[in-house]
Amino acid sequence: MTKTVILIQTIVGGLGIGSIYALVALGYSMVYRSMGLVNFAHGSIYMIGTYFGIIFYRGMVAGIHLPYWAAFIVGVLLTAILGVLLERLFRPLANLDLMLMLLGTIGVGIMLDNLAIIVWGAEGFAVRSPLPSKPILVGGVSLLPQMLLVIGVGTLLMVGLQTFLSRTKVGKAMRAAAQDREIASAMGIPVNFTNAITFAIGSGLASAAGILAAPIVYVNPSMSAAVGIKGFASAILGGLGSIPGAIVGGLSFGVIEAISAGFISSAYTKGIAFIIMVLVLMVKPSGIVGETTVEKV
Amino acid sequence: MKTRSTLWKTLALVAFLALLLAMPKIARNDYQVRILNMTGLYILISLGLNIAMGYCGQINLAMGAFWAVGAYTAALLNTNFKWPFWLTLPAAMVISAIIGVVVGLPSLKVRSHYLAIVTIGLGEVINIILVNEEKITRGAMGIPGIKRPSLFGFTFNSEQKYYYLVLVAVILGYLIARQITRHRFGRAFRAIRDDYVAAKAMGVNTGFYQILAIVISGVYAGVAGVLFAHLNTYISPDIFEFRSTLFVLTMTMVGGMGNLLGSLVGGILVILQEALRTFKDWQLVFYGVAVVLVVLFFPGGVMGIAQRWRERQATRLASAAEKEEAGNPPSGEVR
Numbered sequence: 078m079t080k081t082v083i084l085i086q087t088i089v090g091g092l093g094i095g096s097i098y099a100l101v102a103l104g105y106s107m108v109y110r111s112m113g114l115v116n117f118a119h120g121s122i123y124m125i126g127t128y129f130g131i132i133f134y135r136g137m138v139a140g141i142h143l144p145y146w147a148a149f150i151v152g153v154l155l156t157a158i159l160g161v162l163l164e165r166l167f168r169p170l171a172n173l174d175l176m177l178m179l180l181g182t183i184g185v186g187i188m189l190d191n192l193a194i195i196v197w198g199a200e201g202f203a204v205r206s207p208l209p210s211k212p213i214l215v216g217g218v219s220l221l222p223q224m225l226l227v228i229g230v231g232t233l234l235m236v237g238l239q240t241f242l243s244r245t246k247v248g249k250a251m252r253a254a255a256q257d258r259e260i261a262s263a264m265g266i267p268v269n270f271t272n273a274i275t276f277a278i279g280s281g282l283a284s285a286a287g288i289l290a291a292p293i294v295y296v297n298p299s300m301s302a303a304v305g306i307k308g309f310a311s312a313i314l315g316g317l318g319s320i321p322g323a324i325v326g327g328l329s330f331g332v333i334e335a336i337s338a339g340f341i342s343s344a345y346t347k348g349i350a351f352i353i354m355v356l357v358l359m360v361k362p363s364g365i366v367g368e369t370t371v372e373k374v
Numbered sequence: 375m376k377t378r379s380t381l382w383k384t385l386a387l388v389a390f391l392a393l394l395l396a397m398p399k400i401a402r403n404d405y406q407v408r409i410l411n412m413t414g415l416y417i418l419i420s421l422g423l424n425i426a427m428g429y430c431g432q433i434n435l436a437m438g439a440f441w442a443v444g445a446y447t448a449a450l451l452n453t454n455f456k457w458p459f460w461l462t463l464p465a466a467m468v469i470s471a472i473i474g475v476v477v478g479l480p481s482l483k484v485r486s487h488y489l490a491i492v493t494i495g496l497g498e499v500i501n502i503i504l505v506n507e508e509k510i511t512r513g514a515m516g517i518p519g520i521k522r523p524s525l526f527g528f529t530f531n532s533e534q535k536y537y538y539l540v541l542v543a544v545i546l547g548y549l550i551a552r553q554i555t556r557h558r559f560g561r562a563f564r565a566i567r568d569d570y571v572a573a574k575a576m577g578v579n580t581g582f583y584q585i586l587a588i589v590i591s592g593v594y595a596g597v598a599g600v601l602f603a604h605l606n607t608y609i610s611p612d613i614f615e616f617r618s619t620l621f622v623l624t625m626t627m628v629g630g631m632g633n634l635l636g637s638l639v640g641g642i643l644v645i646l647q648e649a650l651r652t653f654k655d656w657q658l659v660f661y662g663v664a665v666v667l668v669v670l671f672f673p674g675g676v677m678g679i680a681q682r683w684r685e686r687q688a689t690r691l692a693s694a695a696e697k698e699e700a701g702n703p704p705s706g707e708v709r
Contacts, residue, residue, distance in 0.1 A: 115487050169670055175486050176427065177669050180627050183620055184665030191658040302616065306494060313491045344506040351495035355480060358492060362484045 095331020096231030101308030104279030120305015126284025160280030201297025316364030422594025431567030436497030444599020459523030470596025516610025630677025
């Protein structure tokens, strides 16, 4: 195998994992933009969302075996409903200062994580991919079908979200509410409703990411912390609060991880990704595509 | 009136110290003394976090990593070079301080949630190094055989004896923290926390103090790490994972961020968490619920409640004084 083939293969793998981070990062950024809330329970929502879909795929609820695509839809919808309920819980937290917000959302995360352990057990399981596990060869580059599915569905969701926000009435209302809460509500936009929709979409995207990733990774309740931190790092890397930023941040985080795993050191994958994130923030604190804010006295 | 209240305060303090000294005798078994020792260590880390976050407003979520740095420095120097506790302690303090400068540097450029993720990231990097540099740290297997400290032939070889070492460390740590926060450093810290731009305009060397706050918090966690390594005699990287940072954060906020006594009160949370163990799986669920309730209803923590109560007392006294001035002395005030 030539070096370029390996490089392409690594980058595709990175884009796959990166799509997952991007979907998770979108949840952080959307909620932050509309409510000003940094939601540290988002990793736990990702984990619960994964279970919500996979339990139907593996027939863990009353023996119902759904096909992968149906389990995917059910999981995403259930997690979106959970998101609406959580928005109600988080509403009073959004006006507090960062440290309290941090602690309050972390508290909710601890609750969700341990409820998951009680309901589904602390040990995880591997999930069988709905697609053949044999890699597809394209011009010498071998690609895992599930990885292509992750990239494909991930792209579809991201494009769909962008269209929804820019074309539909609800999407426009959401953007208006995110930009200026007071004026939006003066214009007759039900801000609490748009916030609930935002939370539902953010949670649904996290669930989609989790269900897509499940056949590649191992599913267990403690996966919330790792993906939660990386998703947040991606959102920050791209520019917290920016939708394209979350996508760019997530994809770059994934690709950086894959390249450092393939070419530098597999043990230090995560470490190198974090160091690059810190360096980017030192040079451009607002992230790759984030807007620079000027502090007013 | 004033001398009387000081007298009562002194008596209460003496009684409290006597209680602290008697704790190992009151405890029913070694396990309970171990929990007290761990409480002491968590209080030390919390004091450090309180100085950085509560006083200076610098979010430092790498506390678990600093704890690990202290513990690993002590463990490696003790097992490889036979350095005693009294030498590993200053060595670990120096190394934690150096790492503190590295972790503190980004605080010059980024703030609030950005600083949070940067410190989380750097903390993770330190943990990854500990897991992967197997030739030095033995990776996930950890380092066994760390010696207990001894002083003039007296070895702190039981939980009870070690308790007094921890107690001295906590008291010293508290007094030093009080000294730091009450004087020049403390004033600069609070100025930066309350209004960064104004502090800078008034000539406070903000960059220096921001890094200093994180260095101090790192050294506190480092000292706790040394004490932990010599107490447990075995350390492995999983002890210092991110959740340990979260635990210290919760305990400080429940006690009261921005008030050193809050860190001491927060220590009760360590004991409370042990008590919740009877609920088995539900332990951490209740713990999460409790954290959310504290944030929603008592955002200032326990010390915040105490503060509110004092303020209420003060207004009550003031209104009583007003009544007195109006020529209507309240009964029972003649002494």
